[in-house]
Amino acid sequence: MSDYKLYYWPMPFRGQFVRAVLAFAGQDWTEAGADEISALMGKPVADMPVPFMGPPVLVDGAADVAIAQMPAIILYLGETLDLLPATPAARAMTMKVVHDANDVIDELTLDGGRQMWTKDRWAEFEPRLRKWMSFWEETGRRHGLTETSGFLLGGEAPGVADVVTATLWTTMSDRFPALDAILRDAAPMTAALSRRVAALPPLAALAEQAKADYGEAWCGGEIEASLRKVLGD
Numbered sequence: 074m075s076d077y078k079l080y081y082w083p084m085p086f087r088g089q090f091v092r093a094v095l096a097f098a099g100q101d102w103t104e105a106g107a108d109e110i111s112a113l114m115g116k117p118v119a120d121m122p123v124p125f126m127g128p129p130v131l132v133d134g135a136a137d138v139a140i141a142q143m144p145a146i147i148l149y150l151g152e153t154l155d156l157l158p159a160t161p162a163a164r165a166m167t168m169k170v171v172h173d174a175n176d177v178i179d180e181l182t183l184d185g186g187r188q189m190w191t192k193d194r195w196a197e198f199e200p201r202l203r204k205w206m207s208f209w210e211e212t213g214r215r216h217g218l219t220e221t222s223g224f225l226l227g228g229e230a231p232g233v234a235d236v237v238t239a240t241l242w243t244t245m246s247d248r249f250p251a252l253d254a255i256l257r258d259a260a261p262m263t264a265a266l267s268r269r270v271a272a273l274p275p276l277a278a279l280a281e282q283a284k285a286d287y288g289e290a291w292c293g294g295e296i297e298a299s300l301r302k303v304l305g306d
Contacts, residue, residue, distance in 0.1 A: 186296035239270035
């Protein structure tokens with residue numbers, strides 16, 4: 074029986090980063106159903122395993138620990154599964170990448186769908202998205218990344234920063250060809266790194282399972298429909 078239980082909706086959005094790190098580390102986990110998640114969210118805060126407003130939530134049964142907020146969960150898994158780099162600077166940069174990824178998906182959903190995408194809104198946003206992509210490109214360049222080799226923060230093997238990078242960009246690119254084209258143009262080394270890391274057997278299997286389970290869905294709802302409309306996907 075798995076020690077981990079993930080509370081996240083059946084879609085490859087914020088929770089997919091947690092799934093990816095667990096898969097990369099060779100861990101098994103179980104997932105709560107939507108009804109169970111809704112019931113947990115509706116409980117008094119004093120009865121929650123950890124105070125939270127919305128998923129993801131990860132419960133580590135073996136350690137009797139519950140963590141909410143995607144970056145905090147990634148930090149916990151990185152620390153407890155010995156996945157983080159050795160130096161404080163590299164660990165901090167890893168978490169910077171995680172938080173940047175979290176910000177990117179927030180912006181792509183207009184802060185959780187507070188507004189819907191329109192053609193004008195997207196035209197105004199695309200240069201900002203390209204700037205976000207350039208953060209990955211420049212980070213990789215500073216650590217020896219090329220289109221054919223290397224990793225985001227250097228080293229001889231992929232780490233959490235690479236797993237998060239691959240999950241962010243390939244999950245979107247596979248569902249929105251227009252975003253894939255922008256990424257390849259704005260950040261070709263990042264696009265190539267993302268594909269290399271996503272091809273690792275545990276991550277490739279996770280992506281295949283996500284397609285089987287969730288189809289072409291990404292974040293769901295009206296905000297995804299409006300994004301598809303402006304991108305022509």
